[in-house]
Structure formats: structure tokens, C-alpha cells
Amino acid sequence: MITIDDLNSFGANTEEGLARCMGKEALYLKLIPKAINDSNFEKLVESVEKGDMTASFEAAHALKGVMGNLSLTPLFDKSSEITELLRKKTDADYKSLTRELLEMRDKLKSLCD
Amino acid sequence: MDNFRKNNGIRRRILIVEDEAVNRDILGWILEEEYEVFYAENGQIAYDMIKEEEQTFSLILLDIMMPEMDGYTLLQLLKKDEKYKYIPVIVLTAEKNAEVKSIKLGAADFIKKPYDMPEVIMARCERIIELYEDQRIIRSTEKDTLTGLYAKNYFYEYIKQIEDIGAGEERDAIVINVEHFSLINELYGHDEGDNVLKDIAKILTDVFADIRTIICRFESDTFCIYCDHQEDYSGRLKSIQARLDELKGSNRIRIRVGINSNDRSEASVATRFDRAKSACDRVRGDYTHNMAYYSNDLLKQAIYNERLINEIEGAIHNGDFVVYYQPKYTISGDKPVLKSAEALIRWKHPEMGMISPGEFIPLFENNGLIQELDSYVWWRAAKQIREWKDKIGKAVPVSVNVSRIDIYNPELEEYLLGLLEKNKINADELMLEITESAYSENADRLLEVVNNLKAKGFKIEMDDFGSGYSSLNMLTAMPIDVLKMDMGFVKNVTKDEKSKRLVELIISIAKYLNLTVVAEGVEEQEQLDILRDMGCDVVQGFYFSKPLPPEEFEELLKKG
Known part of the structure; x- marks a missing residue:
């Protein structure tokens, strides 16, 4: 089970995340694994693989919302970056961007185990 | 009496439509203290729930991007349905484009992502529910059920509002009465009388459609009109009488009209219509004139009396x-x-x-x-x-x-x-x-x-x-x-x-x-x-x- 300290060391803004969950730590912490296992991570990887910009945008956008709500700052910043690039359909190296995002996710996941 | 209407009086139902479990849960936790919260993962599931549930939802919180059916589609379905169009919908988005589109489709408000603090979300939901419930009461009471015209009290209040906002503009107060209406009721029955009143309401609405107007059924066969000042009403009266003459069924229906033109006095709204009515009463039973203006002379007479x-x-x-x-x-x-x-x-x-x-x-x-x-x-x-x-x-x-x-x-x-x-x-x-x-x-x-x-x-x-x-x-x-x-x-x-x-x-x-x-x-x-x-x-x-x-x-x- 992940702790607030773990999240802080990850770079999350736990103060804000907790406030959004009405200060209830248990609730907040319960949501972290849900965010980590969000199917949109996989959707993003698949659609980037296929070069489907629209599907990629939708997945990144959804992740951005979830990470933002939990104030998982590094994940939020990265998913925001990807979302904004995709919104403008900018030519970018989405595969490596996605890889960076997944690495962060995995780092957080290891803290949960 | 009032706490029945407050949040604690009745546990209202809120439907959260959002495909992301984390977002759903956060909103749910915030709201479930005060409300009974229901969840749907996409627009289709939400739509089915809304149709199946016997009880109405007091509010819907709606995400835009969702599989199966997105938020826009659901919003459109609800707003074109007489039964659901008055359920307020708060759209969960921070996208500028999405906000514009949602507003056009009839969204009541927005909650952006990442979410605001729980107190803010709570307050927004409360406010929108209260606003829509009040509007619903107004909608159900502001109009006369027979004719669909405004009811008297609302009519006066709306006029006060119009005058507060647009002070100094020239406007007229008009009272219209049906000659011998009780006879129509006597001779042809109340149903026919009601039909005549409905026809008159329709005709008045049509004939005044080209200018800014608000019309009220004041009492039984008396109608009040408040509109932008007109120099001459004879054309409109002719149109009204012509349309009345076309009506089938009863005898020829005659109306009489009293006009209080651009009353600049300090008189209250009610008094201004009283004056129009006194002008209207002057042509009662007069077969040569069916229109009279309220004048200073009448006012002087009233003051003198x-x-x-x-x-x-x-x-x-x-x-x-x-x-x-x-x-x-x-x-x-x-x-x-x-x-x-x-x-x-x-x-x-x-x-x-x-x-x-x-x-x-x-x-x-x-x-x-x-x-x-x-x-x-x-x-x-x-x-x-x-x-x-x-x-x-x-x-x-x-x-x-x-x-x-x-x-x-x-x-x-x-x-x-x-x-x-x-x-x-x-x-x-x-x-x-x-x-x-x-x-x-x-x-x-x-x-x-x-x-x-x-x-x-x-x-x-x-x-x-x-x-x-x-x-x-x-x-x-x-x-x-x-x-x-x-x-x-x-x-x-x-x-x-x-x-x-x-x-x-x-x-x-x-x-x-x-x-x-x-x-x-x-x-x-x-x-x-x-x-x-x-x-x-x-x-x-x-x-x-x-x-x-x-x-x-x-x-x-x-x-x-």
C-alpha cells in the first residue's frame, strides 16, 4: 500500500490531491492504483503505434484529467504535454513521449507494491 | 416550511456520467453526503437510466469524451425531450471549445478538470439545482393555463423588471375587454367561452408579434398588453376585429380597448392599467367606438372625485x-x-x-x-x-x-x-x-x-x-x-x-x-x-x- 510520503517523493502535490478528496487519506490512496491501472495508458500506446492521432488524443486527454484530479504532478505534466501536442496534431516523437509517460507510471506502480 | 426545499429536506438525486472511475469516485464522494448519487460510464447507460428511473434526477454531471455515447449526444437527446429538457446538466470540462458547444446545447454550467475544491463543486451543484427548481415553479405558475398568456402577478413583476432595466423608454398600457362575454358563456356554454378566450389570446399574440410586447390574461375576459409605444393602434384593432369576425361558432365578438399611452407619471404599474381600464370602460356598450385613450381629463376627473x-x-x-x-x-x-x-x-x-x-x-x-x-x-x-x-x-x-x-x-x-x-x-x-x-x-x-x-x-x-x-x-x-x-x-x-x-x-x-x-x-x-x-x-x-x-x-x- 502506497503512502503519502511515497507520493510526495514521487513528486505528487498530495496536499491538493487530498483536499480534492475532502482530506480523506484512505480515499485518496485508494484511487492511486486505479489511476495507475487506467486502461487509457494501453489505449495510448496502441493508438500511437497505429498512428491514430484522434484516438491518441482522447486517451492522453483522459489520462490528463485523472492525473490532474489526483495531483500526480509528473504524470499530469507529461500527459498534458502529449495532449497539447496531439491537439494541434504536431509532428512529434509520440512513441518516446509515451514511453516516458509509461516509465513514470511504472515508477509509481513500484511504490504501490 | 422552507426546510423542505433546502438540501436536507429532500435527498435529491444526482447522476454522474463519466467514463473515468477515478473522476467518478472523487465527484461521488464529494456529493454523496448531501445527495443520492448515481453513476453511469457513458452517455448510453446514462440515457437508459434516465428513462428507466421513475424518480427524476435533480442534476446531471456530464463528461464529454466517453465511449459508446459522448456527452454532446446525450445533452442533445435530453434537451429535445419535453420530459427531460428541464433537468440541469453541468458539463465536466475545461476545454474552451467544449464549453461553447455545451452552452449552445443547453448546459447549465461547467466544472473544470482538474476539479476545484469540494466546497466549490458542492456550491455549484446546489446553486444550479435551486435555480432550476425555482424556474420550474415560475414556469408552472407564470402563465394562465387556459390561454398561455402571463398571469397577472407575474405580468406586473415582469413589467417592473423591464422598466428597471430599460427606464425612460416610451411604452403603452392597454386593456382589452370582450363586449358581453357573459352572454357568450350563457348562450354557447363555458367551453365555447373558453375557446373564444383562447382564440383572442392567439390573435392578440399574433397582432402584436412585430413589436416588443408582453400580454396577460388579467381576469375572465380582460386582457392586458404592455408594449412599445405606438402612435396609432387603429390598424392593429382592425386586424384583431377582422380575425375575430372570421371565427366560427358564436355570434360576432366585439372587443373594446382602453389605452394609457406612454404614461410618464409616477403611477404604479397597477395604476397605469387601472387608467387604461377606465378608458376601456368608457366605451362599454358603445357601438360606434371601441377604443378610447386614457387622458389627463380622466385623471383629473378621478382626482376630483x-x-x-x-x-x-x-x-x-x-x-x-x-x-x-x-x-x-x-x-x-x-x-x-x-x-x-x-x-x-x-x-x-x-x-x-x-x-x-x-x-x-x-x-x-x-x-x-x-x-x-x-x-x-x-x-x-x-x-x-x-x-x-x-x-x-x-x-x-x-x-x-x-x-x-x-x-x-x-x-x-x-x-x-x-x-x-x-x-x-x-x-x-x-x-x-x-x-x-x-x-x-x-x-x-x-x-x-x-x-x-x-x-x-x-x-x-x-x-x-x-x-x-x-x-x-x-x-x-x-x-x-x-x-x-x-x-x-x-x-x-x-x-x-x-x-x-x-x-x-x-x-x-x-x-x-x-x-x-x-x-x-x-x-x-x-x-x-x-x-x-x-x-x-x-x-x-x-x-x-x-x-x-x-x-x-x-x-x-x-x-x-
């Missing part, structure tokens, strides 16, 4: 009311002899001068103040009779008016008897004139009162006979002593043969019933001659004398 009503007490107290006496001549002998009088009230106003009884009597009859005035006249007349007896040694019977409303005064008899006693005069010296129209209202009560007075020795005169709906039955039922023919008969007696014969007939009926006949309004020798030949007993009118102040009457008496 109000002033007279307010001043009556003081005027009685100050002795501004004076009683004049019109000589009555007995013409049955060789030459006319002054034998009696009719007491007539005059108002000598300290500022406005002499006010004609024609101006204030109808006014006081309407509000019951006439009772005070009548009592005053009786009191003055009784004193006068005594005075002449003492000074000249002659008993001059004086006729006084007894108004319809006096009949209902339980102290009438006592008061009159008191006057006789105080002044030591006989009952047959104070003659009581009761107008013909009093008989039509509450005949039983009238007969009872008159019989009692008669039993005490008072002489009863039937006044204005022939002016209204005269009934021969009344002549035999009422224990009267004197029949006073209405002035109208005397006026025409020299003009046409028919009137002359009618007067002759009335006089012979009166004679047959042993009644004394008095003719009023005699102005010419010719009239006098005809009446005398027909057997009329007593006449009064300008031919002999106008009503006189007591001193002048006294002089006439002395001359014999």
Missing part, C-alpha cells in the same frame, strides 16, 4: 352643504298655490364654489356616503319645517330623498321619528321620496320598511316614475301616496302625441289608485296647461321657480 369623497365629512361639519327648496305648486284649484317643497342638496365648496349635485350624488351613491348626506338633509329639512311654522305660521310639507341604501339602515325609522319629535312636526310634513329603481333590488325589504314608515304616518312618494323599468305591479304593491312623474315625460308632453297619451294614461292610473300626481321639470305654460287638463295635481319646475335658499323661499311663502 377622490377629493370630493375625502371632503364630505368636513363639508357636512363646516356647513358647506346647504339645502335648497324647490317650490311645489298645487294646480288643481283656480290658480296655482305654493303648498309644499322638495329639499335639494347643494354643495358650496369654499374653494371650488358651487358643486352640482349631479357631480357628487352619483359618487356618494356608489360608496354609501349618500347615507350621511341624506341624514343631514332630513335633519335640516325637519328644522326648516319647524322654523316656517313658527315664523310664518304655515305648515309647508317638505319632500326629502330616501336613497336605496337608507332602506338597509336598521335605524332609519328611529332616526326619522326622532327628528319629528325634536322639531315637534307631524309625520305627514316630512314626505319621503323613494326612487323607482329601489324597488327592483330587494323588493321584500323595501316593502317592509315602507309599510312601517307608512304606518307611522309618513307620506310616501314614488320618485322618478317612468325613468327606468317601471312596473305597474310596483304601484299596487307599494303603499305610496304620491306618484312623481319623471321629467322626461313632461319634456315630451308638448312634442309628440304618443308621449302625451302616455302621460294621460299614467295620470289616470294614478287617479284610479287614489294617488296624488306630481309632475317635475315644468318649464312652459303649455306644459302646465296640458298637465292641468289631464288632472295632474302638483307641479314643480323652472316655470314657477328654481330651487331656492330658505330665505328666498320664505319670501315667496309670505307673498302667498
Whole structure:
């Protein structure tokens, strides 16, 4: 089970995340694994693989919302970056961007185990 | 009473439509303290829930991007459905484009992502629910159910609002009334009457559609319109009448219209429509005009009337009311002899001068103040009779008016008897004139009162006979002593043969019933001659004398 300290060391803004969950730590912490296992991570990887910009945008956008709500700052910043690039359909190296995002996710996941 | 409506009173239901479990959970935790929260993962599931649930949702929180059915599609489905269109929807988005699109589709508000603090979300939801619930109450009460026009109270409130916002613009208040609407109900039934009202509402709405207007069904067959000022309404009225003429079913429907044009006074909204209504009332039953404008003259008249009503007490107290006496001549002998009088009230106003009884009597009859005035006249007349007896040694019977409303005064008899006693005069010296129209209202009560007075020795005169709906039955039922023919008969007696014969007939009926006949309004020798030949007993009118102040009457008496 992940702790607030773990999240802080990850770079999350736990103060804000907790406030959004009405200060209830248990609730907040319960949501972290849900965010980590969000199917949109996989959707993003698949659609980037296929070069489907629209599907990629939708997945990144959804992740951005979830990470933002939990104030998982590094994940939020990265998913925001990807979302904004995709919104403008900018030519970018989405595969490596996605890889960076997944690495962060995995780092957080290891803290949960 | 109010806490039923507050959050704790009823646990309202909120539906959260969002495909991300984390987002759903956070919102759910925030809201479930106050609300019963339901969840749907996409638009389709939400739509099915909304249709299946018996109870309505007080609020829907809606994400835009979702699989199966997105937020826009659900929003569109709900807003075009009469049953669901009034459920408020808060869209969960921070995207500018999404906000614009959602607003156009009918979203009530937004919650952005990442979410605001729980207190903010809570407050937003509460506020939107309250707003929509209030709107729902307004929607269900602001319109008249029959015609769909505004109800009176809302109409006034909306006008106040319009004037607060757009002060200084020229606008008109219009009152429209259906001529003889009760007849339509009587002849064709209430359903048909309702149909006519609905048709009129539709026609008014159409005819005023090209200008800024708000229309209200004020009461039964009265409509009020508030609109941008127009110089001329005749075209619109013609259109309305033309459309009314096209209606099938009932007889021709006529409307009458009163317009209070651009009233710049400080008058309240209600007063401005009262003024339009008074203009409308002026053309009641007038088949040549169906439209009237409220004017300054009408306002002045209303203010003048109000002033007279307010001043009556003081005027009685100050002795501004004076009683004049019109000589009555007995013409049955060789030459006319002054034998009696009719007491007539005059108002000598300290500022406005002499006010004609024609101006204030109808006014006081309407509000019951006439009772005070009548009592005053009786009191003055009784004193006068005594005075002449003492000074000249002659008993001059004086006729006084007894108004319809006096009949209902339980102290009438006592008061009159008191006057006789105080002044030591006989009952047959104070003659009581009761107008013909009093008989039509509450005949039983009238007969009872008159019989009692008669039993005490008072002489009863039937006044204005022939002016209204005269009934021969009344002549035999009422224990009267004197029949006073209405002035109208005397006026025409020299003009046409028919009137002359009618007067002759009335006089012979009166004679047959042993009644004394008095003719009023005699102005010419010719009239006098005809009446005398027909057997009329007593006449009064300008031919002999106008009503006189007591001193002048006294002089006439002395001359014999």
C-alpha cells in the first residue's frame, strides 16, 4: 500500500490531491492504483503505434484529467504535454513521449507494491 | 416550511456520467453526503437510466469524451425531450471549445478538470439545482393555463423588471375587454367561452408579434398588453376585429380597448392599467367606438372625485352643504298655490364654489356616503319645517330623498321619528321620496320598511316614475301616496302625441289608485296647461321657480 510520503517523493502535490478528496487519506490512496491501472495508458500506446492521432488524443486527454484530479504532478505534466501536442496534431516523437509517460507510471506502480 | 426545499429536506438525486472511475469516485464522494448519487460510464447507460428511473434526477454531471455515447449526444437527446429538457446538466470540462458547444446545447454550467475544491463543486451543484427548481415553479405558475398568456402577478413583476432595466423608454398600457362575454358563456356554454378566450389570446399574440410586447390574461375576459409605444393602434384593432369576425361558432365578438399611452407619471404599474381600464370602460356598450385613450381629463376627473369623497365629512361639519327648496305648486284649484317643497342638496365648496349635485350624488351613491348626506338633509329639512311654522305660521310639507341604501339602515325609522319629535312636526310634513329603481333590488325589504314608515304616518312618494323599468305591479304593491312623474315625460308632453297619451294614461292610473300626481321639470305654460287638463295635481319646475335658499323661499311663502 502506497503512502503519502511515497507520493510526495514521487513528486505528487498530495496536499491538493487530498483536499480534492475532502482530506480523506484512505480515499485518496485508494484511487492511486486505479489511476495507475487506467486502461487509457494501453489505449495510448496502441493508438500511437497505429498512428491514430484522434484516438491518441482522447486517451492522453483522459489520462490528463485523472492525473490532474489526483495531483500526480509528473504524470499530469507529461500527459498534458502529449495532449497539447496531439491537439494541434504536431509532428512529434509520440512513441518516446509515451514511453516516458509509461516509465513514470511504472515508477509509481513500484511504490504501490 | 422552507426546510423542505433546502438540501436536507429532500435527498435529491444526482447522476454522474463519466467514463473515468477515478473522476467518478472523487465527484461521488464529494456529493454523496448531501445527495443520492448515481453513476453511469457513458452517455448510453446514462440515457437508459434516465428513462428507466421513475424518480427524476435533480442534476446531471456530464463528461464529454466517453465511449459508446459522448456527452454532446446525450445533452442533445435530453434537451429535445419535453420530459427531460428541464433537468440541469453541468458539463465536466475545461476545454474552451467544449464549453461553447455545451452552452449552445443547453448546459447549465461547467466544472473544470482538474476539479476545484469540494466546497466549490458542492456550491455549484446546489446553486444550479435551486435555480432550476425555482424556474420550474415560475414556469408552472407564470402563465394562465387556459390561454398561455402571463398571469397577472407575474405580468406586473415582469413589467417592473423591464422598466428597471430599460427606464425612460416610451411604452403603452392597454386593456382589452370582450363586449358581453357573459352572454357568450350563457348562450354557447363555458367551453365555447373558453375557446373564444383562447382564440383572442392567439390573435392578440399574433397582432402584436412585430413589436416588443408582453400580454396577460388579467381576469375572465380582460386582457392586458404592455408594449412599445405606438402612435396609432387603429390598424392593429382592425386586424384583431377582422380575425375575430372570421371565427366560427358564436355570434360576432366585439372587443373594446382602453389605452394609457406612454404614461410618464409616477403611477404604479397597477395604476397605469387601472387608467387604461377606465378608458376601456368608457366605451362599454358603445357601438360606434371601441377604443378610447386614457387622458389627463380622466385623471383629473378621478382626482376630483377622490377629493370630493375625502371632503364630505368636513363639508357636512363646516356647513358647506346647504339645502335648497324647490317650490311645489298645487294646480288643481283656480290658480296655482305654493303648498309644499322638495329639499335639494347643494354643495358650496369654499374653494371650488358651487358643486352640482349631479357631480357628487352619483359618487356618494356608489360608496354609501349618500347615507350621511341624506341624514343631514332630513335633519335640516325637519328644522326648516319647524322654523316656517313658527315664523310664518304655515305648515309647508317638505319632500326629502330616501336613497336605496337608507332602506338597509336598521335605524332609519328611529332616526326619522326622532327628528319629528325634536322639531315637534307631524309625520305627514316630512314626505319621503323613494326612487323607482329601489324597488327592483330587494323588493321584500323595501316593502317592509315602507309599510312601517307608512304606518307611522309618513307620506310616501314614488320618485322618478317612468325613468327606468317601471312596473305597474310596483304601484299596487307599494303603499305610496304620491306618484312623481319623471321629467322626461313632461319634456315630451308638448312634442309628440304618443308621449302625451302616455302621460294621460299614467295620470289616470294614478287617479284610479287614489294617488296624488306630481309632475317635475315644468318649464312652459303649455306644459302646465296640458298637465292641468289631464288632472295632474302638483307641479314643480323652472316655470314657477328654481330651487331656492330658505330665505328666498320664505319670501315667496309670505307673498302667498
